[in-house]
Amino acid sequence: MNTLQAARNQVLEQIEHACQQAGRKVEEVSLLAVSKTHPAELLAQMYATGQRSFGENYLQEALDKIEELSDLEIEWHFIGHVQRNKTKHLAEKFDWVHGVDRLIIAERLSNQRTADQAPLNICIQVNIDAQDSKDGCQPADVAELVAQISRLENLKLRGLMVIPAPGHAQAFSDASTLFKQVKSVHAHPEDWDTLSMGMSGDMQQAIEAGSTMVRVGTALFGARDYSG
Ligand SMILES: *Cc1c(COP(=O)(O)O)cnc(C)c1O
Numbered sequence: 001m002n003t004l005q006a007a008r009n010q011v012l013e014q015i016e017h018a019c020q021q022a023g024r025k026v027e028e029v030s031l032l033a034v035s036k037t038h039p040a041e042l043l044a045q046m047y048a049t050g051q052r053s054f055g056e057n058y059l060q061e062a063l064d065k066i067e068e069l070s071d072l073e074i075e076w077h078f079i080g081h082v083q084r085n086k087t088k089h090l091a092e093k094f095d096w097v098h099g100v101d102r103l104i105i106a107e108r109l110s111n112q113r114t115a116d117q118a119p120l121n122i123c124i125q126v127n128i129d130a131q132d133s134k135d136g137c138q139p140a141d142v143a144e145l146v147a148q149i150s151r152l153e154n155l156k157l158r159g160l161m162v163i164p165a166p167g168h169a170q171a172f173s174d175a176s177t178l179f180k181q182v183k184s185v186h187a188h189p190e191d192w193d194t195l196s197m198g199m200s201g202d203m204q205q206a207i208e209a210g211s212t213m214v215r216v217g218t219a220l221f222g223a224r225d226y227s228g
Contacts, residue, residue: 004042005049007220008033011203015214018207029207032077032196034217036061037224040068046220047072055079055098055215059086066093079161079196079215081135088112096121098161098196098215101137106149113154120154123161123196126178129171136162139174143182150187157186159194159212164202172197172209179210 011031019026035043036057043054043065052073056062057080066076077096082105090097091112100106100122113120124145127136137145142160150157160179164171175197183192198206200219207214217224 002045002049004046004220007222008046008049008051011216011219014203014219015207018204021204022208024207028212030213032079032213032215033220034079034199034215035065035221036080036217037226038221040065042221043069043074044072047074051220053077053096055217057081059083059089063089063093084108091120092117094120096123096158098123099125099135100149101125101127101135101145103145103148106145106152106155110152110154115154117154119156121156121158121194122149123159123194124149124157125161125163126175128162128175128178129164129168131165139178142178143185146182147185147187150185150191156191157188159192159196161196163199164197166201169202169205169209172202172206172211176210 015029016026019029032053032055033046033051034055053075055077075095077098078090078094079098082099084105087105087108091109109120124142125136126139126142128139160175162175179195183189186192194213195211196213198211198214200216203214
């Protein structure tokens with residue numbers, strides 16, 4: 001068994017263990033492989049172990065990999081900061097966009113998704129623990145955004161995405177509470193099924209609090225090298 005296969009098996013076991021601890025079914029939690037900074041060749045090797053969904057943060061890097069790996073049936077997730085002038089590429093090339101935090105971004109994605117494509121899956125990013133970052137909407141704004149974005153054509157509003165500060169486990173249960181609360185204002189509540197939270201260092205707590213999708217990079221691929 002190769003290193004990637006072993007790493008993926010170990011992560012899948014951690015997910016299973018966390019589900020058992022929380023009394024949840026293992027099918028409720030999916031694994032997104034976060035592959036930023038890693039070459040397409042490594043993604044292809046991870047794909048060979050059975051992994052199908054990959055998350056990328058940097059648009060140009062992602063577009064190159066999408067092109068290079070177009071023969072593989074990969075589900076591409078954009079998990080980075082969404083810039084208003086870059087929405088066209090996201091709308092055309094990705095299956096999911098996790099970092100939507102303003103109505104204008106969602107409107108642009110909806111307008112730029114072409115009619116022959118499946119709806120683009122969207123998560124609203126929430127700044128759940130009042131971090132000093134400009135990413136993510138405020139928790140108080142989520143209900144209105146859900147009501148508005150869920151009415152847009154060419155999008156499928158799936159849920160929420162959060163990136164709490166390390167060690168801030170309370171943020172996971174806050175996100176979970178919010179996730180359950182706002183379903184009722186969704187125009188298509190049956191689409192509302194995704195709580196994207198938890199990374200290599202905190203997936204156990206995130207799953208115990210209700211995560212349905214963990215975004216895992218380091219535990220699958222090893223440490224990232226940003227020096228190149
Ligand atoms: C890089 C990144 C991850 C993966 O983090 P690891 O600690 O390497 O698992 C998950 N989510 C987002 C939004 C990221 O930018």
